[in-house]
Amino acid sequence: MSEPVLRTENLTRRFGGLVAVDNLxxxxxxxxxxxxxxxxxxxxxxxFNLISGLLKSDGGRVFFQGRDITGLKPHQISRLGIKRTxxxxxxxxxLSVAENLWITGQAGQRFLHPFRAASSDRAAWEKVERxxxxxxxxxxxxxxAGTLSYGDVALLEIGMALISxxxxxxxDEPTCGMSPAETERAVQKIRELARTIDIVIIEHDxxxxxxxxxxxxxxxxxxxxxxxxxxxxADDERVREAYLGRPEDEDYVEEAVHA
Amino acid sequence: MSAAxxxxxxxxxxxxxxxVSVPWSVPALINSFWVSVIAEILIWSLFAASVNLLFGCVxxxxxxxxxxxxxxxxxxxxxxxxxxxxxxxxxxLGIVASMAMALVTGIFAVRLTWHYFAIITxxxxxxxxxxxxxxxxxxxxxxxxxxxxxxxxxFGGTKWALTDPTFQYFFIxxxxxxxxxxxxxxxxSPLGKAFLAIRDNDVRASLIGLNxxxxxxxxxxxxxxxxxxxGALFAFFGRxxxxxxxxxxVSGEAVVWAIVGGAGTLFGPxxxxxIFIIVREVVSSHWEHHGLIVGIVxxxxxxxxxxxxxxxxxxxxxxxSERTVTPADAAPVDIKLRTEP
Amino acid sequence: xEKLLLLAMNGLIWGLIIALIALGLAIIFGLLDIINLAHGDxxxxxxxxxxxxxxxxxxxxxxxxxxxxxxxxxxxxxxxxVIQPIHNVAALSIVATFGLxxxxxxxxxxxxxxxxxxxxxPIQGTVPLFxxxxxxxxxxxxxxxxxxxxxxxxxxxxxxxxTWMRAVRHDRDTxxxxxxxxxxxxxxxxxxxxxxxxxxxxxxxxxTTVDFRGGVxxxxxxxxxxxxxxxxxLPGTAAAAILLAFLEGVIQSVANPTVARISxxxxxxxxxxxxxxxxxxxxxx
Numbered sequence: 001m002s003e004p005v006l007r008t009e010n011l012t013r014r015f016g017g018l019v020a021v022d023n024l025x026x027x028x029x030x031x032x033x034x035x036x037x038x039x040x041x042x043x044x045x046x047x048f049n050l051i052s053g054l055l056k057s058d059g060g061r062v063f064f065q066g067r068d069i070t071g072l073k074p075h076q077i078s079r080l081g082i083k084r085t086x087x088x089x090x091x092x093x094x095l096s097v098a099e100n101l102w103i104t105g106q107a108g109q110r111f112l113h114p115f116r117a118a119s120s121d122r123a124a125w126e127k128v129e130r131x132x133x134x135x136x137x138x139x140x141x142x143x144x145a146g147t148l149s150y151g152d153v154a155l156l157e158i159g160m161a162l163i164s165x166x167x168x169x170x171x172d173e174p175t176c177g178m179s180p181a182e183t184e185r186a187v188q189k190i191r192e193l194a195r196t197i198d199i200v201i202i203e204h205d206x207x208x209x210x211x212x213x214x215x216x217x218x219x220x221x222x223x224x225x226x227x228x229x230x231x232x233x234a235d236d237e238r239v240r241e242a243y244l245g246r247p248e249d250e251d252y253v254e255e256a257v258h259a
Numbered sequence: 260m261s262a263a264x265x266x267x268x269x270x271x272x273x274x275x276x277x278x279v280s281v282p283w284s285v286p287a288l289i290n291s292f293w294v295s296v297i298a299e300i301l302i303w304s305l306f307a308a309s310v311n312l313l314f315g316c317v318x319x320x321x322x323x324x325x326x327x328x329x330x331x332x333x334x335x336x337x338x339x340x341x342x343x344x345x346x347x348x349x350x351x352l353g354i355v356a357s358m359a360m361a362l363v364t365g366i367f368a369v370r371l372t373w374h375y376f377a378i379i380t381x382x383x384x385x386x387x388x389x390x391x392x393x394x395x396x397x398x399x400x401x402x403x404x405x406x407x408x409x410x411x412x413x414f415g416g417t418k419w420a421l422t423d424p425t426f427q428y429f430f431i432x433x434x435x436x437x438x439x440x441x442x443x444x445x446x447x448s449p450l451g452k453a454f455l456a457i458r459d460n461d462v463r464a465s466l467i468g469l470n471x472x473x474x475x476x477x478x479x480x481x482x483x484x485x486x487x488x489x490g491a492l493f494a495f496f497g498r499x500x501x502x503x504x505x506x507x508x509v510s511g512e513a514v515v516w517a518i519v520g521g522a523g524t525l526f527g528p529x530x531x532x533x534i535f536i537i538v539r540e541v542v543s544s545h546w547e548h549h550g551l552i553v554g555i556v557x558x559x560x561x562x563x564x565x566x567x568x569x570x571x572x573x574x575x576x577x578x579x580s581e582r583t584v585t586p587a588d589a590a591p592v593d594i595k596l597r598t599e600p
Numbered sequence: 601x602e603k604l605l606l607l608a609m610n611g612l613i614w615g616l617i618i619a620l621i622a623l624g625l626a627i628i629f630g631l632l633d634i635i636n637l638a639h640g641d642x643x644x645x646x647x648x649x650x651x652x653x654x655x656x657x658x659x660x661x662x663x664x665x666x667x668x669x670x671x672x673x674x675x676x677x678x679x680x681x682v683i684q685p686i687h688n689v690a691a692l693s694i695v696a697t698f699g700l701x702x703x704x705x706x707x708x709x710x711x712x713x714x715x716x717x718x719x720x721x722p723i724q725g726t727v728p729l730f731x732x733x734x735x736x737x738x739x740x741x742x743x744x745x746x747x748x749x750x751x752x753x754x755x756x757x758x759x760x761x762x763t764w765m766r767a768v769r770h771d772r773d774t775x776x777x778x779x780x781x782x783x784x785x786x787x788x789x790x791x792x793x794x795x796x797x798x799x800x801x802x803x804x805x806x807x808t809t810v811d812f813r814g815g816v817x818x819x820x821x822x823x824x825x826x827x828x829x830x831x832x833x834l835p836g837t838a839a840a841a842i843l844l845a846f847l848e849g850v851i852q853s854v855a856n857p858t859v860a861r862i863s864x865x866x867x868x869x870x871x872x873x874x875x876x877x878x879x880x881x882x883x884x885x
Contacts, residue, residue: 052466078468086466092459095452103456107468112450115441121449164467320691367873374635377694378823379872385820386865393858511637511698518695551706557699561692562685 003066005030005168005198006051011060013046020046022222023060028215033194035213036202042219044202045087048170052084053077064168079108081167085160085174087202089153093146097137097156100145101128104160127163135159135189151182158189169193171201175208187212210234263576278432282425291424293540295496298428300529300536301435302492307516307528308442309485314514315523316446317478318458319372322510323380326364326387327483329505330357331490333391333398336500340406341397349409353491354484361483362476369475372461381507391502403501431492438488443525445481454478515557521569530568602732604853609729611849613738615842616745617804621818622825623752624796626837629826631769631789634683635694638701639822640815642794646671646801648708651717651810660722663802664744668795675794679787701815708812716811741803748799749838752792756834761788769832821845824868830878840879 004027011024021043028034036044049055051062053074061070069077092100105124106112119125132138135155140148145156154174161169174190175183183205191212193199203209209216209230216233218225226236233239277284278297285293306328313319334353338344344352364383371379391398398404410420411430420426445451457464457471465471494500503509512535520531535553542549564571625639646667653663682696721737728734756762767775768785776782801814808814821844829840844864851860871879 054462054466073470074462074465075468075470078466084466086463090460090463092456092463094459095455099452103452103469104467106449107453107456107464109449112448112453112474114448114450115444116449117444117447118449118452119447160467314691320694322694367869371872371876374629374633375872375876377635378827379869381820381823382865382869382872386862386869389858389862389865393856393862514695515698518692548706548710550702551710554699554702554706557702558682558696561689561696561699562682565686565689565692 003030004028004063005065006200007063008051009061009063011047011050011062012058013043013050013055014058019222021050021057024223026217026224026227028198028200030198032198032214033190033212034198034200034215034217035209036200036217036219037204037206037209038219038225041221043222044219045172046222047219048084048172048202051077051170052082075107078164081165082170083161083164083166083168084170085157085172087172087176089150089157089177091145091148091153091156091160094144096142097145097148098125098128098132098141100156101131101159101163105163107164131159131163134162136185151178151185154178154182154186155189158186158193162193166197169197169199171199173202173204175203175205183208262579266576278436281432282428294424294428296536296540298431298496300533301431302489302496303513303516303536304529304532305435305438305492306486306489307513307520307532308439309482309489310510310513311517311520311522311524311528312442312482312485313478314517315521315527316451316458317454317475318461319369319475319478320377320514321368321380321479321482322377322507322514323382323384324482324486324513325505325507325509326380326384327357327361327486328490328493328509329384329387329391329502330360331487332494332500332504333404333490334487335491335494336404336406337397339409340404345409346411350491350495353494354487357483357487357490358480361480361487365476365479365483369472369479381510384505384507384510388502388505388507391505398502399500401501401503403499403503405499408495408498427496431496434488434492438485439525439529442485446525450474450477512553515553515560517567518565519556519560519567521567521571521573524567524569524573527567527569534568604850605730605732606734607849607853608846609734609849610738611846611852612842613742613745614804614849615845616742616749617800618818618821618825618845619838619841620745620748620752620803621797621800622822622829622837622841623749623834624793624800625822626826626829626831626834627765627769627789628793630832630834631765632683632786633690633693634697636793637694637697637819638704638815639697639793639797640817640819641701641704642671642675642797642815643801643804643818644708644812644815645674645704645794646798647805647808647810647814648712648801648812649798650802650805651712651719654719660719660806663805664799667798667802671798672791672795675791676787678794679790683790684783684786705812705815712812714812716809718809719806721806735807737806741807744803745800748796748803752796753834761785765789820865824864827868827876828871828879831876833878836878 006028008026013021217227226239313321331353334356335349338349338352516531521527539549628636649667650663654660723737725736726733764780825841829836848860
C-alpha cells in the first residue's frame with residue numbers, strides 16, 4: 001500500500017503548560033496491526049482523541065487515506081470509516097445489547113426515520129444477529145447493556161466496532177481489566193478483525209502486544225521514542241530502559257528478540 | 260404473551276374506555292365540572308410530555324418549555340382576535356410559531372449541555388416573558404387577551420364549536436391522543452433509538468457517527484411542537500391567553516409532573532399531571548396552599564423514587580415476569596463520560 | 601439628570617446587596633454543582649426574618665444576628681437532609697431546589713399571609729450627595745454589604761474552613777485525597793450560601809417589600825451575576841452583580857425597567873453561548 005492509512009504532520013496538543021502530544025509525525029501503512037505502547041501520560045489516548053475528533057489539535061494535520069481530516073467533528077470522522085473504542089469501556093447502558101449493535105450499524109445513515117418501527121428493518125436486524133454470533137453474545141441479546149460484566153461490555157464494544165464496518169479501527173486498551181480467559185477471547189477476535197481491517201491498538205499488556213502486533217510504535221512524553229517491528233523494538237536499548245523494564249515483560253521481549 | 264404485557268394491555272384498554280366515556284360517566288359519578296378538569300389535565304399532560312421528550316428521551320432538562328407553550332397560546336389568541344383568523348389557520352399559526360421559536364432558540368440552546376442548557380432555556384423564556392409583559396398592546400400583558408371562539412367545523416348548515424363541552428372534550432382528547440401516538444411511534448423508530456443513545460452516552464454516540472447536535476435540535480423542535488399544541492389547545496379551551504403562563508414557574512411545574520409521573524416513559528406525563536391537578540382541585544377548595552404539597556412531593560420523589568410512578572410500575576412488572584431483574588437503572592442519570600487526555 | 605444620578609446610585613447600592621446574595625449562589629453552584637432555584641427565596645426568608653425580628657423585639661438590628669444564624673442552620677439542615685441524599689441523581693437536584701422554593705414560598709405565605717409588608721428604615725433622613733438628597737439608610741446598606749462581602753472573602757482566604765472550601769472547589773478529588781472532609785465542606789457551603797442571602801435580605805428589607813414572592817425577581821439576577829462573572833470566579837461574580845445593577849439603574853432612567861431586565865438577560869445569553877467562563881476571566885481564582 002503506497003498511501004499510509006493514517007498519517008500525521010506535526011500534530012500537537014497542549015493542556016495548559018503540559019504538551020501532551022508534541023509535533024507528532026507518524027505514518028501508519030495499511031494492512032497491518034499497529035500497536036502503540038508507552039508509559040502512562042505518554043499521550044497515547046490524547047493521540048486517539050485527536051484522530052477521532054474528540055479533541056481539537058493546537059497545530060499540525062491528520063490525514064486518513066490521504067484525506068485531510070484535521071478539525072472535522074467526531075461524527076464526521078466516524079462516518080468516514082474511523083471507529084474507536086474508549087479506554088473506559090462505554091456503551092449505551094439502558095439500551096439492550098442488540099439495540100446497541102443496531103444503533104451502531106444505523107448511525108451512519110443520512111436520515112433516521114422518525115415514525116417507522118425500528119424493528120421493521122429486516123436486513124439490519126439480521127446483521128445484528130450475525131454480529132451477536134460472531135462476538136458470542138447471542139444469549140445476552142435482550143439484556144440491558146448496563147448490566148453486563150466488564151468482559152462482556154468489552155466484547156460488545158468489539159461487536160459494535162465490527163458492525164460499523166470500519167476502515168480503520170482504533171482500540172484503546174481493549175483488554176484492560178480483563179481476566180486471562182477474556183483476554184484470550186478478545187485477542188482472538190482482534191486477530192480475526194485484523195485480517196480485513198486496519199487496526200491501531202493502544203495496549204499495556206506486553207503479551208498481547210508482542211503476540212498480535214505487526215508493527216510497534218513506542219511513545220513517551222508526547223513524541224515517538226522508537227518505531228518498528230516487534231523484534232526491533234525489543235532490541236532497542238532506549239525502549240528497554242524507558243519502558244520495558246518490568247521483569248514479567250522480559251520473557252516476551254526475549255521471545256521477540258529471538259523470533 | 261407475558262403477564263406484564265397482558266396487565267399493561269388491560270390497563271390501557273380500561274383507561275382508553277374511561278377517557279372516551281368521560282362526558283357521560285363523570286357527570287354521573289361526580290359532577291360535570293370535572294369534565295373540564297379532565298380536559299385541562301389532558302392539555303397539561305401534553306405540555307409535560309414536551310418536557311419528558313427532552314429529558315426522558317434525549318437527556319436534556321429544559322426549564323423553559325413555557326416559552327413554546329406561550330407561542331402556541333398567543334399564536335391562536337392573536338390569530339383570532341387581531342388577525343381575524345378562523346379556527347384551523349389560528350391553530351396552525353400557533354403550532355408554526357412555537358416550532359419556529361423552538362428552532363431559533365434551539366440552534367443556540369442545544370450547543371450547551373447540562374446545567375448551562377437548563378439555565379439558558381430559563382433565560383430565553385424569561386426574555387420573552389418580559390417582552391410579552393411589556394408589549395401589552397399585543398399580548399395584554401399579565402391580564403391577557405380574551406377572545407370569542409370561531410367554530411371548528413362547518414358542514415353546510417351545522418356548526419361544531421368548542422363552546423359545546425362534549426365536542427370540546429373530544430376535540431382535546433383526539434388531539435392529545437394523536438400526539439401521544441406520534442410520540443409512541445417516535446420512540447420505537449430509528450430516530451427515537453438514536454435519541455436514547457444520545458441520552459445514555461453522548462460521546463459514544465458521536466463516535467459511532469451520530470450527529471449529536473443535529474439530533475438534539477430535532478428533539479428540541481419536536482418538544483416545541485408538543486408544547487405549542489398544548490398552548491394552542493389551552494387558548495381554545497379558555498378563550499384566553501396571558502403572559503403569566505410563560506413564566507418559569509409554569510415550566511418548573513411541568514418538570515415536576517414529568518418526573519413524578521416517570522421520566523422517559525410514555526404515560527408518565529399523564530400520570531404525573533393527573534396527580535397534581537387532581538390534588539390541586541381537591542385541596543384548593545379547602546386549603547389554598549397546595550403549592551406546598553407540590554414542593555414536598557417533588558422533593559420526596561427525587562429523594563426516594565426518582566423513576567417516578569410509571570417507572571416504578573414498570574420495574575414491578577418486570578420483576579413479575581422475569582427471573583433476573585433488569586437493572587436498577589435510575590431515572591436518566593447523567594452518565595458523564597470524560598475522556599481523559 | 602437628577603433622576604439618572606438617583607437611579608444610578610440606587611443601582612450601585614442594590615448591586616452591592618445582590619453581590620452579597622449572588623456570592624452565596626456562586627459557592628453553591630460552584631462547589632456543589634447545584635442550580636439552586638430556591639436561592640431567591642433564601643433572600644426572601646431573610647427579609648421576612650428581619651420583619652419578624654422587628655415585630656417581636658422592636659429592634660431591627662437584632663435581625664443582623666438572628667437572620668444569618670437561622671439561615672445558616674436551615675441551610676445546613678437542608679443540605680444534610682435533602683441535597684446530600686440525592687447526590688447520585690444530580691440532574692434532579694434542580695427539581696429538588698424547585699420544590700424547596702415552592703415550600704419556602706408557601707410556608708411564608710401560610711405564616712405571614714399574602715399581603716406585602718413594609719419596614720421603615722431604621723435610620724431615617726437624607727444627606728446631600730452629588731447635588732441630590734440621598735437616603736442615609738441606603739448608604740448604610742451599602743456599607744454593610746461591603747463589610748459583609750469583605751468578611752466573606754476574608755473568611756475564604758484566611759481561615760482553615762475557607763481554605764478547605766477553596767481547595768474542594770478547585771480540585772475535589774485531590775482535596776479529598778489530602779484528607780479534607782468534603783462532606784462537611786458541602787454542608788458548610790450550603791449553610792453559608794443561605795446565610796449570605798439572609799444577610800442580603802435583612803439589609804434590603806427596609807428598601808424593598810417583604811413579601812412571599814420577594815425572591816422571584818432576585819433569582820434571575822443572581823444567576824446573571826454568576827454566569828456573567830464566571831462560574832468559579834467569586835470576585836467576578838461580585839463585580840458582575842454591581843455592574844449589572846448599576847447598568848440597569850442607568851438604563852431605567854431612559855427606558856422602562858423591563859427593557860433593562862431584558863438587556864441583562866440578553867447579555868447573559870450571549871455570555872453563556874460565547875464565553876461560558878464569564879467576562880471577568882483573569883481575576884483571582
